[in-house]
Amino acid sequence: MRRERRRHNVSYIKKFFDFCGEKERKQFYFSIFLGVFHALFVAMRIPAVFVVVKAILEGGLSKQTAYSAAGIICASIVLQTLVSLKTTMLQTRGGYHTSSIKRMEIAEHLRYVPMGYFNTEGLGKVTSIATNTMDNLAGIATRCVMVVTKGIITTLVIIASMFFFKAEIALVALATMAVYLLGTELMIRAESKTSDKATTAQDTMVSRILEYVRGIAEVRNFNLFGRSITSVDDSIDAFTTYSTHLETTYEIAMFLLSSLNKISGVVMMLMSIAFYLNGSMSLVYAVMMMICSFMIFESLDQVGAFNGLTRTIENCVDKANEALSSPTMDIDGKNITPENMTLTVRNVDFSYDTKKIIDNVSFEIPEKTTAAFVGPSGGGKTTITQLLARFWDIDKGQIHLGGTDIREYSYDSLMKNFAFVFQNVYLFNDTIENNIRFGKPDASREEVIQAAKAACCHDFITALPDGYDTVIGEGGASLSGGERQRISIARAIMKNAPIIILDEATANVDPENENLLMQAVASLTREKTVIMIAHRLKTVENADQIFVIDRGKIVQHGRHTELMNEDGIYKRFIGERKEAAGWKISSRA
C-alpha cells in the first residue's frame, strides 16, 4: 500500500545522519533515545485498558477501576507531552541548524573555489541548492527521518512489552516486522533497474522541459510545439510509463506486505484464543493480546507512509554534497605588498577538462603600461587575463606580481592590487551608493560622488527620484545596460587598485551613451597598469603592447604599427573590424 523508491529506511537514514554535523547528530540521537520513552508512554493506554479488562473478566469492577484507568491515561498524556516538548525542539533545532550550517558550508566553500569555476549555469545550480534544497532538508527531510525512526522504535517497544504477556506471540510480531522490512528491501532491489530507468527518464524529461522553456521563443517562431523534434511530450510520456510501472509493482508488493501485517494480526489473535483455550494464558491476557494485535503494526504503516519522501532526503543530501565537492584552491597565503606592479608570466600551461587552453605562454607587463589581448573567440585571451588574477591555478610555470609568485599572496592581499570590469555587470540589490562603495567600504559619501562623477554616473543618478539612495534591482530602479556598466566602473574607480583588468564592452549595450562609457573607462585606467581584452580599434592602437592569442598561444606580439606590417591574424582582424563598423544593411545584398 505504501510508496517506496530506490532505497529503504536504514540506508537513507544512515546517509542523513552521516551528513549532519556532530552536534546535530547528537541532538537527533538523543531525541531518538527519548523517543523510546515517548513510545512507552504512548503504550501506557495498554495498562489502562488492562486494568479495566481485568476487572471485567475477573470481577471487582468498581469506581476505583475507572479512576485508575483515567489516571493512567492522564499520566500518559502528561508524560508524552513532557517528553515530546524536548524531542520536538531537539529535532527542530537539529533540522534547521543542519540546513543553516550546510548553507554556510556551501558559502564558505565558494570562497575557496577558483573564480574561473563560476559560470552562470553553475551558480544557478548552487543557488538552487542553497535555497530550495536546504529548505526541503530543514522541513521535509527532517520530519521524514524522525517519523520513520520513531515508527520503528514504537513498534519495537510494543513488541518488547508483549514479551511480558506471551513470548510466542511477541515472536510472531517480531518475525512479521522483520519480514516486512526485509520484504520492502528485497522488492526495492528487484525493482532497482526500473527505478534507475525512471530516474533517467525523469532527468531527460527535466532537461527537455527546461530546454523547451528556455527556447520558447524558437518553439513559437518555428512552430515546434507538438513536433517530435523537441521530444518533450515523449519524455513526459516515458517518465509517466516508467513511474506507473514502478508504482504498480510497488503497490502490489506493498499490498502483499501490508496484508502480511494484517494476517499476522489475525494469527496473533487466533493464537491468543488458542492459548486461552488450552489454559496456558488467562482470559485477560488473551483479550489484551487481541487488542495489541490491532495496534501493533499501526506505527509500521506510518513508516511506510513516509517512505514516499525518501527520495527527497537522498536528493537533499546528494545535491548538497555535490555543491561541496567542487575543487578548491589554497587561498591563505601571506599578506604581501608587492614591490611594484609588474606582471611576469613564464612558461604557463593551463588545462580545463583535460583540454589545454593555455600552452606555454610567457610575457611581461611592466608597471603602468597597457597591454591589449586580441584574437578569435575561444582562443584563450579571457583565460590568460583570469590567470593573472588567479581565477584559476595554473598547471605549469609561474606568474609573478612584483617579483613574488601570486600563489604566495593571501587571496585578499593579491586581490587588493586588481580592479575588474567584467563583461557581465553584477550589481547588488542595494542602494547605488552602497554599490559604488563596495569598492571601498569605508568611503565617505563625498568619495562615492567623486567616483560617480569620474565614471560619468553622477548626472543620471541625481536625476533618479531617490538619487544615490535608489535601490537597484527588483522593485528598484531599472537602469539601462550602459548605466549599469558605468556604475560598475565607478565601483572599480572607488577601489583605486593599481592594476585594472578590463573586458571591454562590446559597445552594443547603450549606443546613445557610448561616449560616456569611453570617458568612464578613461578615468578608470589613467595612470594604471591596464590589461584589457580589447574590441575597439582605438584602444588597441594606443596599447603599449598587443598580444594576439590564438589556440592558447601568443601568435603575434608588438605595437599596432608593427603588427600592421606583418601578415597575420592581427592585420586581418583590424580589416574585419573596419569592415564590420562600416556595414550597411539593404534589401539588395
Added chain:
Amino acid sequence: MQIGILWMLRYAFHGFSTYSSHGATFGLIGNARKKLLKKLNTMPLGAVQARSSGEYKNIICDRADQVEPTLAHVVPEFTANIIGAIAMFIYMMHIDWRVGLWQLICIPAGLIAFAVMMASTPKYYPNTIKKTKALNAATVEYIGGIEVIKAFGQSKTSYGKFVKAAKEGADCFIDWMQSQNFWQNFGMACFPATMLGLLPSGVFYCLNGSLAPADLIVLIILSFGTVAPLVTVFGYADDMSRIGEIVSDMADVMDEKDMVRPSVSKNKPRSFAISLQNVRFSYKDTEILHSISMEIADGTVNALVGPSGSGKSTIARLIASLWDVDSGAITIGGVNIKDMPLSVYNRYVAYVSQENYLFDKSVMDNIRMGREGATDEEVMEAAKKCGCHDFIMSLANGYQTICGGSGGHLSGGERQRISIARAMLKDAPIVILDEATSYTDPESEAVIQNALSRLTAGKTLIVIAHRLSTIADADKIFLIHDGNIEASGTQQELLQASPLYRSMWENHIAARKEEA
C-alpha cells in the same frame, strides 16, 4: 466477527483506491505538464518571459512531482481512513451511544490545544516568511555576486552577512516552534486519547448495569480502530494544505491570458506590407506605446531607432506577435494578425536576435527546425546560402556536432550563425532583426553581418538599429521617442527634419571617429 468484516472492507477499499489512483495520478501529472507547456505556447511570449526558466522548472517538474505522493496516497488513504473511522463510529454508537460520545471528549481538548497553537501563527508566520525571503535574497546575492565579492576582496564581510541571514532564517522557525511547542505536543497527546473518556464512562455504565461488560470490551477494541485512522489523517493535514499551494502555483500559469487566435485563417495576406493603426500597448499599468501608426511597404528595409526605453523593441515584438496590442490593429497585407492562427503567422515572420536558442541536438537538427520535413540537402543548401557551410564542415563532427552544453564547444559567433541558417531555411517573408543585441562575439562580427545580409535579401525587413551607419541606406527610418513616432523618412529627410535624430547621428559619428 462484525469487526473483522468491517476491517476487511475498509482494508480492501483502501487497497483498491490506492491502487487505482496511481495510474490516474501519473496520467494526471503528465497531462498537467503537457497542458502547462502548451499554455506557454499560447500566452503572450512577454508574459512567458516574466518568469525565469528556473521558476518554470520548479512549477512544471519539481512541484508537479511533489503532488504525486499526496494525490496517489494521501487522497485515497484520507478517504479510506475517514470512511473506516465513520463506519466504526456508527457501529459503536449502535452498541452504546453514550460511551460512543464520551470517547470523543479528547477531541475538544485536542482542538483547544491546536486552536491556541494556531493563534500564535499570525505573530510568527509572517516573520518566518520575511526571514526566509531575506535568506534567499542573501543567498542569491552572495552566490550570484561571488565573482564581484571575491574580486573586491569582500568575501569575509559578505560571508558574514550571509551567515547572519542563514542563522536568522533557522532561528525564526525554531522560535516559532518553541512558542507553540507545548500546545502542539499537548494536542498531539490528547487527540488520540479516546480511552480517556471511554474507559471511565464505560466502567460507570457497567457498574449501574446499563452496559454489558462484554460490550465494553468490544467498544474498547473498536475504539482502537477509530483512533488509528484519525491520527493518520491528522498527519496528512499538512500535505493536503501543501497540495493546494502547489496547484495554485500551476493555476497561476494556467490563468494567464491567452492570445486569442482563430484556428484557421479567414484571409490570406495579399502582400507582406505591414501596417500599424493607432496601436497602444501597456506593460504593468504603464502605457509604453501611445497610439502608434506606421506603414511598412512590402520588400523594403525599415529601421526603428531611438533612445533605449523609447519603445522600439516593443513595436518589433508586437509585430512579431509576441504580445497583443491593447487597442488599435496590426495588419499584414490587409489581414489583422489577430485573425491568423499563431502557427500560420509564425511562418511569415523570422525574429533574429542574439538570444536565438540552440537545442541540445545536432547542427543538422537545429537548422532543420526552420522548416519541418526539410531534407539534409535543403539544410545544407540553407547553410551554404548564408555562408555557414564551410565552418560547419570544419567542426569535428560536421553537421552532426551537438550544439548544447554537452556537445562541442561552439563559440558565441558560431552558435549565432547556425541560428541564422535556421532562419534562412525558414525563409519567412518578413524578417525582424534586433541589431542592438545581435553581436555577442565581436571577433566574428563581419561574418555574421555577411550571413545577415544574405538572410534579409529581398525580404520585408525591420531592423531595431543601434549603429545608425548600418541603416543609412534604409528605405524608411522610424524615430521612436517616449512611445511615439517622432519622425520617419530616409536618413537624409530625418537629418533635415529632426533635431533629435541629428544629435543622435552626431553622437554616433563622434563615437565612430574614436573607434576608427
